[in-house]
Amino acid sequence: MNWIYTILSNRSILWLLLIVNLFGTIYGYYWYRYQLADTPSHFLLFVPDSPTASLFFLFVLVAFLLRRNWPLIEALAIVTLFKYGIWAVVMNYLVFVVSGELDITGFMLMFSHGAMALQGLLYAPFYRFKAWDLMIAAIWTLHNDVIDYVFMMLPRYHMLNSYIPEIGYFTFWLSISSLAIAYYLVVRKNRYTLNL
Numbered sequence: 001m002n003w004i005y006t007i008l009s010n011r012s013i014l015w016l017l018l019i020v021n022l023f024g025t026i027y028g029y030y031w032y033r034y035q036l037a038d039t040p041s042h043f044l045l046f047v048p049d050s051p052t053a054s055l056f057f058l059f060v061l062v063a064f065l066l067r068r069n070w071p072l073i074e075a076l077a078i079v080t081l082f083k084y085g086i087w088a089v090v091m092n093y094l095v096f097v098v099s100g101e102l103d104i105t106g107f108m109l110m111f112s113h114g115a116m117a118l119q120g121l122l123y124a125p126f127y128r129f130k131a132w133d134l135m136i137a138a139i140w141t142l143h144n145d146v147i148d149y150v151f152m153m154l155p156r157y158h159m160l161n162s163y164i165p166e167i168g169y170f171t172f173w174l175s176i177s178s179l180a181i182a183y184y185l186v187v188r189k190n191r192y193t194l195n196l
Contacts, residue, residue, distance in 0.1 A: 008122060009196050018061045024112060025054040035156055046147045050088060053080035064196050071129035075137040078120045083178040085117025091157055099159050124185035125194040131187050141175045
């Protein structure tokens with residue numbers, strides 16, 4: 001298994017991931033363009049979930065390339081990458097179940113968001129955040145759930161509108177699971193750690 005981490009810590013791979021995530025982040029904000037145009041300004045920061053998660057990871061990669069750790073950003077990255085990566089895979093699968101079809105963009109979103117969730121976890125041995133960083137990430141993440149499901153700022157999948165209460169319930173537990181995974185992989189004692 002250590003061979004994976006040798007590859008992941010290679011500077012060329014870090015640069016490649018930086019470039020891929022940069023384009024993914026730009027595309028993500030572009031994907032939200034219509035929703036952002038209709039979003040009240042005080043909610044703008046919380047609407048584009050996935051591109052903001054990948055933006056956090058961009059900063060993690062920059063820190064790694066500088067041979068540094070930015071713990072709070074690492075906590076925000078692992079939690080949101082996993083949460084919104086899994087969320088998007090499940091929502092696009094539900095679109096397929098409900099409508100009986102999924103276009104090429106939907107399949108691309110499933111693949112890219114699955115990879116997004118995975119990359120956040122794979123880099124866990126290199127993260128150095130503490131419990132207080134994770135608590136701030138928890139506040140951010142759960143606050144985002146409130147904005148999405150109380151103020152209805154969640155990503156728009158019109159064919160799933162009749163399932164919003166169930167999706168909100170699923171999302172809350174996905175947030176809790178993401179926080180628990182981050183705690184297990186990074187905060188707990190005797191966890192597996194590596195240096196870049």
